[in-house]
Amino acid sequence: MCLTRSKTEHQRKQKYALANYALAISLMKPQYIPQNIEAKWQEKWDAEKLYRSTIDPNKEKYYALTMLPYPSGNLHIGHWYAMTPGDARARYMRMQGKNVLFPMGFDAFGLPAENAAIKRNLHPKDWTYDNIANMQKQLRSMGAMFDWEREAISADPKYYTWTEWFFIQLFKNDLAYRDKKAVDWCPNCNTTLAREQVWGPDRVCERCGTPVIKKELEQWFFKITDYADELLKFDGMDWPEQIRAMQTNWIGKSHGASVTFYSELGDPIEVFTTRPDTLWGATFMVLAPEHPLVTDLTTPAQAQAVADYKEAASKQTDIERESTVKEKTGVWTGGYAINPVNDAKIPVWIADYVLMGYGTGAIMAVPAHDQRDFEFARKYDLKVIPVVGAADAEPLDGDTMEEAAIVNGDMINSGELTGTPGADAIPTAIQFLEERNIGKGTVNYRLRDWLISRQRYWGSPIPMIHCKSCGVVPVPEEELPVLLPDDIEWLPSGESPLKLHPTWKYVKCPVCDEDAERDTDTMDTFMCSSWYHLRYLSPDYAQGPVDPEEEQYWMPVDSYTGGAEHATMHLIYTRFFHKAARDMGIVHGDEPMLQLRNQGQILGPDGLRMSKSRGNVVDPDKQVSMYGADTVRAYLMFGYRWKEGGPWSDNNITGVSRWLQRAWNLVHDTVGAEVGKNAAKKARMIERKQHQTIARVSKDMEAFEFNTIVSALMEFTNTLIDASKDAAGSDAFNDAIRDLLLLMAPITPHIAEELWAVIGGGFSVHQQSWPTADAEKAKEDEITLVLQHNGKTRDKVNVPADISKADAEALALENPSIIKFLDGREPKKVIFVPGRLVNVVG
Template identity: 65%
Template sequence: MTTNKKESTETKDISFNPQAFEAKWQAKWEADKLYRAVIDESKPKHYALTMLPYPSGDLHIGHWYAMTPSDARARFMRMRGYNVMFPMGFDAFGLPAEGAAIKHNIHPKIWTYQNIERMEKQMRSMGAMFDWEREAISSDPEYYKWTQWFFIQLYKKGLAYRKKQAVDWCPKDNTTLAREQVKGENRVCDRCGTPVIKKELEQWFFKATKYADELLHFEGMDWPEYIKASQTNWIGRSEGASVIFKTEIGDSIEIFTTRPDTLWGATFMVMSPEHPLVDKITTPENAQIVSEYKAEAQKQTDIQREAKDKVKTGVFSGGYAINPVNQERIPIWVADYVLMSYGTGAIMAVPAHDQRDFEFARKFNLKVIPVIQPDGVTLNGDTMEHAYEHEGLMINSGAFNGTPATSDKGLKNPAINAVIKYLEEKEIGKHDVSYRYRDWLISRQRFWGAPIPMVHCEKHGWNPIPDDQLPVLLPDDITEWKPTGESPLKFHPTWKDSTCPICGEYAMRETDTMDTFMCSSWYHLRYLSPHNDKAPFDDAEYNYWMPVDTYTGGSEHANMHLLYFRFFHKALRDMGITEGNEPAIQLRNQGMVLSEDNSKMSKSKGNVVAPDVLVQKYGADTIRAYLMFFARWQQGAPWDSNGIEGTARWIRRVWTLFTDSASSTPTVDSAPSNSDSSLDDVKKNLRRRVHQTIKRVTHDFENFEFNTIISSLMELLNEMYKAREAGAVGTPEWNEATEIYIKMLAPVAPHIAEELWTNHLGKAYSIHQQMWPSVDESAAKDDSIEIPVQINGKVRDRIIVPADAGEEEIKSTALASETIQKYLEGKQPKKVIVAKGRLVSVVV
C-alpha cells in the first residue's frame, strides 16, 4: 500500500485505500451536521429507531449487523425525501457494571462511562447517520430523573403498587426478576442462565395486566408474525366463566373454568396447597396429612412441581363443597397440580372431560360422570380410559341436556354460552377471562439502576419523592459492592435517610432500584429532547416525530422489552402523556451472526469476530455491505471470513471502475466490433439494466431484503464492466449509469460513495443530500425477450420475440421453430398455451 501511495503522489490516488477517506468524511459530515434531524413540516417524517446497546465494553459484530443495515435503510428513506431521525444512545444501567465494580473495585459509573466513550468511537467508525445531538444515556441523572418521574406518574395513577408475594429470584445475580426474565422449562435467569428460586418478598409492581387484553391487539401494526404470536402466547388469554362454589361450612370458593358447560360433571374440587382457605376447610381428622402435604409442596421447586410427566399427588381435606348447579356434595382435595399463580388457585374438577382431573380421579377413586356425549359412543364414567375432551351433546345436565358443545372457545360455543347465561341469571357465576400474564415486577436489589423514588414513613406509609427533589441521585461514595441479596444502597451510612413529604418527619428511602427495562421503555421518547429539564420530552417534537415508523432490533426481546415498551406507551397514553395506541408501527428483527462453527459467539469461547480488526483491514463500507449481503438479514447465518473477500472484491471493483482513467479508453484487443450500431445496442442495454436495477433495489430496500440489493448492484457493476469494454465510457448513458450507481451505493457504502461523487466525479457535496434515482419505465422495458417453449412441460427450445408481441405472434414463432417441429414429429399439438412474455407450453 505504501508503494501505491508513492506512485500516485503527482496524480489522483486511484488505489483503493478506505482508511484515506473514511475518517475524513465522518468528521466532515459531523462538522456539517449532515444528519442532524430537526423538525421540518415541509417534509414527511420518518423515525427510524434501532435498539440501543448496553455499554458492555466493545462493539461486536452483532451490533454492526443490527445497526448498519438499519442505517442503510434509514439513509435510503432519507434519499427518498423523508426527513429521517436515526438516533442512538445507551441502555447504561445494569448488572455487568456492578460485576466490574466487585471484580476491579471500580465504581460502576466510571466503568460504564469509559465503555460508552469507547463504543461511541467504534460506532462512529460505522459511518452511520446517527444524530449524536440526540444521544440519550439512561444512567445520566438528566435521563433517570424522568425515569423516576414516570414511576411516580404510574404510582399516582394506581399502576405502580407494592405487594408481598412469592417472586422469582436469581441466586447468582442476587436480585428478583420479572416473570418475563425467567426463561424456558428450566426456569433460568434470562441474564445468566442460573435456575431461579422463589422468595416471599414485598416488591414494587407495575399493573401491566390491566392492559392484557389490549396488548393482544395488533391492528395496524406491521410486526413480524412470530413476535405477535409469541406475545399472544405469553399473555395467554383464556375465556370462560368464574363460578362460586360454597363449602358446607359456608365459605365461598371462586373458581375459573374454560368449560362451564361441564359444571354438572364436577365431582370434586381441588385447591392449591397455598390457597388461603385450605386450613379453614381442612377437618381436624385430616389436618395432619394436609399440613404434611403443604410442607412437602413448599420444599419442591417450581420445576419439580410443574414437571409435565409427574404423577399426580394430593390429599383429601375432609371438607365438602356444594356444586351450585345440581347441589351435589363434592369433596375438596388439596393437590399441587393446581397452581396458586393462575386463576383463583382452586378448580372444579371434571374428570370425565379433563385429562388431568381424570388421572387424579382414577388415582384416588373419585366419581367420574360424563356430561358431554360424543356422537355414536356412550361414555361410561366407570370404565372410560381417558377424559373425553372433544365435542358432543350435553347430558346429565338437567335442562341443558341436548345442547351442542362444539370445539369453539368461549361464548362462541353454544353450550358454554347457554350455561354462562344461566350462571349469570342465578348469580352464581359470570363470563370471565383469565390470563397467564403477570404484573411486571420492577424492584431490583442492585445498585446500578434508577433508584425507586419512594420514601417510607412510619406514620404515612409510602409516598413519592416530590418532583422538585428529582432525581434521586445514586451516591458516588459507595465502597462495598458485594451482593448480599439487598441493594448496596441499603448499607450506605446516610443515603437512605430522608423526610416524609407529608409530615416532614424521618422517612426511609426505598433502596431498591428499577429494572433497567423500565429505562428502555421510554428511551425513544427521550431522543425527542434529550436535554429537556422541564419535561421528559417536548410536545412539538413528539407531535412531529412519533410514532416510530421503523423499529429494528433483536427478536430475543419479543416478550420482554417489546412488551414493556407497548405497555408503557399505553399507560402513558392513559395519563395523557402520549397519543396513539402503539409506540412503533413497523418492526423488523435481524437474525443472529453465529460464529464460523455455527455456535453462538461468546467471549468465553473466544470465537467473537471483532469489527475493529475488520474495519482496519477492509474499511467500514465493505463490512457494511458484507453484513447486508451474506445472509437474509432477518434470519442471520454463521460468519464466513472467506466470504467477505467477495464483497471486498466488489467494493474494489466499484472503486476501480469509477476512478481508473483507463476506463475511458477501451483496450484494443478486447473490444469487439466497434460499429455504431453495436455501440447503440450496448448503450441501450446499459440504460435498461440501470433502470431495472433501480426498480429492484428500491423494492428490496423497502422490504428489508438487503442481500439482493447487493447482488443487484454486483450484477449491474458486471454489466458496466462489459459496457466499458464495448466502448460506452463517456457517453451520456455511461454518465447517467455512473451517477445512478453511486446514488444507489450511497446508503450501503456511504464513504466510498461520497469520495467517488465529490472527489472523483466532481459533483456537489454531498451524495447524501441527493434524491434517490427514479425509474424511467420506458428505458427499463425490454425490446425483445427470450422465452422458453415447453413440450409437455419440458423446455425444448427458446425463441426470441419482441417484448410487446401478441399471443398469436408468439405462438406462430414458437411453432415455426425447427427444434419444436422436430419434437412434434408432424403431430398436431392438442393445445398451445401462451403465457405472454413468459413461456409457451405445447401439449401433444
C-alpha cells in the same frame, strides 16, 4: 522457426511496453484503501452536521430506530448486523426526501456494571462511562447517520430524573402498587426478577443462567394487566407475525366463567373454568396447597396428611412442581363442597398440579372431560361422570373410559340443560349461571403484573419514601431526581450498597416531616428502555421527559429494528408504557412503534453462538481495519437473509471487497474519458440495466431485503465494466455511473461519497435525491421465448418482447425440436404466456 522467434521477441517487447504504461497509469490512479477515505469522510460529515435532524414541518418525518446497546465495553459484530441495514434504510428514506431521525444512545444501567466494578474494584459509573466512550468511537466507525446531538444515556441524572418522574406518575394514576408475594429471586444476582426474565424449562435467570428460587417479598408492581386487552390488539401495526403470536400467547387470554362453590361450612370457593358446560360433571374440587381456605376445610382426621403434603410441596422447586411428566399427587382435606348447579356434595382435595398463580388457585375437577383431572380421579378412585356426548360415538361410561373425552358435544346428564347442542353449550351454561347468580361469564389472563423492584445499586432509584405514620409517599416532584450516592462500599454479601449507605436513605417524610426512609430498591432497567425513544427527541429538555413539540412531530416511531428475543419483555413493556403515558396525556397515538422488523443472529465461523469461552468471536474493529467499514457493512447485508442470520464467513467477505475494488477502478478508469466510437450501440443496454437496478434496489429497500440489493448493485457494476470499453465517456454511461453511486450511497456511504467527489458531484452524495425508475426505460426489447412441449422446455429463441400470440405459436409449431417431440400428433392445445413461453400440448 527463426521467423516465429523474432515475432515472439517483438510481441514480448510490446508487452513490456504496455505493462510499463499500465504501471504508470496505475501509479497516477489512487488505489482503493478504505482506511484512507473512511475517517476523512466521517470527520467531514460531523463537521458539516450532515446528519443533524431537526423539526421541519414542510417535510414528511421518518423516525427510524434501532434498539440501543448496553455499554458492555465493546461493539459486537451482531451490533453491526443489527444496525447497519437500519442505517442503510434510514439513508434511503432520507434520499427519498423524508426528514429522517436516526438516533443512538446507551441503556447504561444494569447489573454487569456492578459485577465488573466489584471484580475490578472500580466504580460502576466509571466502568460504564469508559465503555460508552469506547463504544461511541466504534459506532462512529460504522459510518452510520446517527444524530449524536440527540444521544441519550439512561444512567445520566438528566435522563433518570424522568424515569423516576414516570414512576411517580404511574403511582399517582394507580398503576404502581406494592404487594407481598412469592417472587422469583436470582441468588447469584441477588435480586428479584420479573416473570419474563426467568427463562426456559429450567427456570434460570435471564442474565446469568442461575436457577431462580422463590422468595416472599414486598415489591413494586406495575399494572400491565390493566392493558392486557389493548395489548392484544395489533390493528394497523406492521409487526412480524412471530412477535404478535408470542405476545398473544404470553398474555394468554382465555374465555370462560367464574363459578362460586361453597364449602359445607359456607366458605365461598371461586373457580375459573373455560368449560362451564361441564359443570355437571364436576365430581371433586382441587385447591393449590397454598390456597388460603385449605386450613378451614381440613378436618382433624386429615390435618396431618394435609400439613405433610403442604410441607413437601413448598420444598419442591418450581421445576419439579411444574413438570408435566410427573405423576399427579394430592391429598383429601376431609372437607366437602357443594356443586352449585346440582347440589352434589363433592370432596375437596389439594394437589400441586393446581397453581396458586393462575386463575383463583382452585379448580372444579371434571375428570370425564379433562385429562389431568381424569388421571387424578383414577389414581385416587374418584367418581367420573360424562356430561358431554361425543357426537355419533357410543355413550361414554365413566367407570370404564380410559382417557378424558375432550369434545364439544351436546350436553348430557346435566339437569335441565341436558340436550343443549354442543355449539350452544357454553353460552347456555353461562346464562344459566348468571340467572341463578352462582357465576358469570369472564375472561382470565396468563399475563401478570410487572415486578420492577431490583435489590441493586446501579439503577434508577425508586423515588418513594417510607414513613411510619404516613405510609409510602412519593418524593415531591420538584425534589427529583433522587440521585444515586457516589460514595458506596461493596459488601462481601453482595447486598445493595444503597441499603447499607450510612446516610443516603435517611430523610424527612415530605408529608409530616418526621424521620423516614427512602426505598432502597432500584428499578428494572427495562423501565429505562421503555421510553428511551422519547428521550432521544429532546435529551436536554428540563421541563418534562420529552418536549411536547418534538413528541408531536416525531412520534410514533416509523420503523423499529432489533432482536426478536425481546418479544415478551422490552417490546411488551414499551407498548404498555406508551399506552399508560397516552392516558396521562404525555404522548399521542395508541402505539409507540408502527413497524417492527427483527434481524437474525450472526454466529461464529463454526456455526455456533459467539462466546469468549469458545473463542469464536468476530471482532468488528479487526474486520474494519482489514477490509474497511463499507465492505463490512455490505458483506453483512449481502451474505445473509437479514431475518435469518447465520455463521460469519471469512471467505464470502472477499467477494464484497472485490466488488468495491471493481467499482472504484471503474469510476477512476472512466472519469473524463473520451467518448468511444461504439458508445451509441450500448446506450440502450446501459439505460435498461440502470432503470431495472433502480427499481430492484428501491423495492428491496422497502422490504428489508438487503442481500438482493447488493447483488443487484454488483450486476449493475459488472454491466458497466463490460460496457466501459465502448461506452465510457458517453452521456448514457456517465448518467449510469451517477446512479450507481447514488444507489450505493446507503449501503457503502464512504466509497460512494469519495467516488461522487471524483466524478465532480459535489458534497454530499447523501444529500442527493434517490433516482426514479422509469418503467419504459427498464423494459426489455428482446426476450428469450421458451418453447415447451407438454410443459417441458425443448428450445429457446430470441424474439422481440412484444411478439404476438400468432407469431409465437407459429414459431413453436415449426420448431424442429417441438416437431420431433410432437411425433406426428396434432397439437391439442397451444398455450402462450406473453413475454415468457409457448407450450404445445399434444
